[in-house]
Amino acid sequence: MKITSIEQFKTAVPHIPEIQKSRPTDYTERPITMLKVHTDEGICGLGEGGRGEALEDIDQKWVGVDPMGINLTTTSGTMAMALYDIVGKALGVPAYKLMGTKHWDKVPVGYWSPPLEPHEFAAAAENGARQGFKTHKLKARPWNIVETVELMTKAAGPDYGIIVDPNFTFDDLATSLRIAEKLEKYNIQAFEDPFRYLPGFQQYRDFRRHSRIP
Known part of the structure; x- marks a missing residue:
């Protein structure tokens, strides 16, 4: 398996009014970067970056790399999320099984x-x-x-x-x-x-x- 291309998307969702009052330009000046990593086997992985994160030269570093041959514990950030997604899909297991024991069935949102x-x-x-x-x-x-x-x-x-x-x-x-x-x-x-x-x-x-x- 090889990574063939990486798409980047900038996501800028307006805040609700009470947050907009405090951070009027936050969502436009610091959008969230999303990655969609494609492979030659048709498996895609998704990764979500931090607010305002810049992902430069990512194609040069990762296109042509085999996700199955990477020690995932040495990766981090947005690309790591996408790689775990790809490897989990390739092995037919949830991504958490690549990390250890599942601790939550649901994640509470506040x-x-x-x-x-x-x-x-x-x-x-x-x-x-x-x-x-x-x-x-x-x-x-x-x-x-x-x-x-x-x-x-x-x-x-x-x-x-x-x-x-x-x-x-x-x-x-x-x-x-x-x-x-x-x-x-x-x-x-x-x-x-x-x-x-x-x-x-x-x-x-x-x-x-x-x-x-x-």
Whole structure:
């Protein structure tokens, strides 16, 4: 089997209004690149790139290569996804079997919001719950996260899960623990990156040890 050609597609899907407000040109300036990799045996593989990812000279590197002769563990990114797709199809197995054990039958999908005002987060949560979402990840800020979560819970109900992603803006362990204590009565499913990792992960272990929020 040989790779014969590679098609690239730029995908620019407009954001919903609340995200568009925060990122008005994001989807046009940083489109997502999709690959369709063709082989001489008629098997095609699909790969999805990161937002704004540039895939230059990819034909020169990969056309003529045998996907079945590659150590897939040494590949990465968009092309790796397409190669796993091709090899899995050629062997008649799902791509995950080339990696190991299957861990999920379904992948949960959550609602997502950029930084907003508390009342805007609440409206977004109400909209997310109405559409059937069970979890909502939000870009949180320390000065209004408690009010935000309170209003979101009132709008979407106590079972509506919230993932708090401060992008390191909770500054340090002590601040993160104080905020976490105020939020523990709500359905907080995770804190993502409350403060920076450096100089090590010990403080993240300390956070987990002293908070019920994962």
